[in-house]
Structure formats: C-alpha cells, structure tokens
Amino acid sequence: MNKFQKLVFVMLAVLPLTSQATIHVSLEEMQEIMFPNQKLVLVPVVLSDATREKMKEASTVREPFKADRVWRNDKGEWFVLDEVVGKHEMIKYAVAINVDGSVKQVRVMDYVESYGYEVAENKWLQQFVGKTGSSTIKLNKDIDNISGATLSSKHISDGVKRVMTLYSLVLKQYK
Numbered sequence: 001m002n003k004f005q006k007l008v009f010v011m012l013a014v015l016p017l018t019s020q021a022t023i024h025v026s027l028e029e030m031q032e033i034m035f036p037n038q039k040l041v042l043v044p045v046v047l048s049d050a051t052r053e054k055m056k057e058a059s060t061v062r063e064p065f066k067a068d069r070v071w072r073n074d075k076g077e078w079f080v081l082d083e084v085v086g087k088h089e090m091i092k093y094a095v096a097i098n099v100d101g102s103v104k105q106v107r108v109m110d111y112v113e114s115y116g117y118e119v120a121e122n123k124w125l126q127q128f129v130g131k132t133g134s135s136t137i138k139l140n141k142d143i144d145n146i147s148g149a150t151l152s153s154k155h156i157s158d159g160v161k162r163v164m165t166l167y168s169l170v171l172k173q174y175k
Contacts, residue, residue: 021117025109031071031079034096034105040071040079043174051169059162061155063090070171075099078171084159086113086152093156095128095163101172103131106160116149119156128160133168137161 031040045067061084069081078097083090092110106128108120118124127143136142139154146153
C-alpha cells in the first residue's frame, strides 16, 4: 500500500467519527437562554397511571416521561425537560410554556445523531411557538417535516405534544 492509499484508508476510517452532529447545552444554560435572569423552582409533579396513559395516547411517545424535570418561575411560566428517541439516539429538548398555556419556545439540548441536526435549528422549532395542548402538533399537519430528519422531526413533534398534554392535564392546575 502506497502513502496515498494509506492516507485515504485513514481518512475513510476516521470519517464516521467526525461526521456526527453533536449539540450539547447544559440544563442551567438552557434555563438561562429560555428564562434569562429568572429563578426557576423545581416542581414535584406526580403523574397517575391514567394521566400517563392520556399523555401516551395524545402523543404516541413510548419513552416514559420523567416527572422530576419540571420547573416554574414566579410568573407562572413553565420549563419542561423531556427526551424522545431520534432515529437511533435520544434527543433531549426543553419546552418553555407561557402563563396562558401556549408554547413560548422549544430548544434542543442534546443531539448526537449522525445527521438530521436541522431539528435543532430555530427556524424549524419556531413552528411550535403559540401551540397549546389542544393544538394538533402533528408532523405534516401543522408542523413541517425536514427531509433527511423525518424520524427526529416526528418524535420531537410528538414530544412537544406530550409536554403540552402534560400542561393541559396537570400543570395548569398549579397556581
């Protein structure tokens, strides 16, 4: 094998390692991005089996919701951290909810799939702003698909629907 062939071989061997799209934002950083200079307090949320089932039916997300990832500020706005599977890996994202129960913002915190990173772009995530628990929030209905990231697009859409269903069923009762 000559030097050129060795170089090509090494480059091809390393390529899969360098082509992975990676996004990582810490919890504290995301809370500051979504609620700048505001104190968020962890809210202990207890979900009944019936509520969990309603959330599952509304969103079709199969991964269990972790109820210990819900915060509230003194204005009555919410910060909810959730995870859904992308194509192969988990996608961690946050949903900020306004006092009126509408989506204030959605942001991706952790994304490690080899492609489909466009789901973390603000242009695509802006589609969720203003949606409520009664909104459809369904891919190819009121949320546009991203070609090449269909599963990630669908699963994030389903996840946001789950979070908004959580708000409708549980969080809006908090005063």
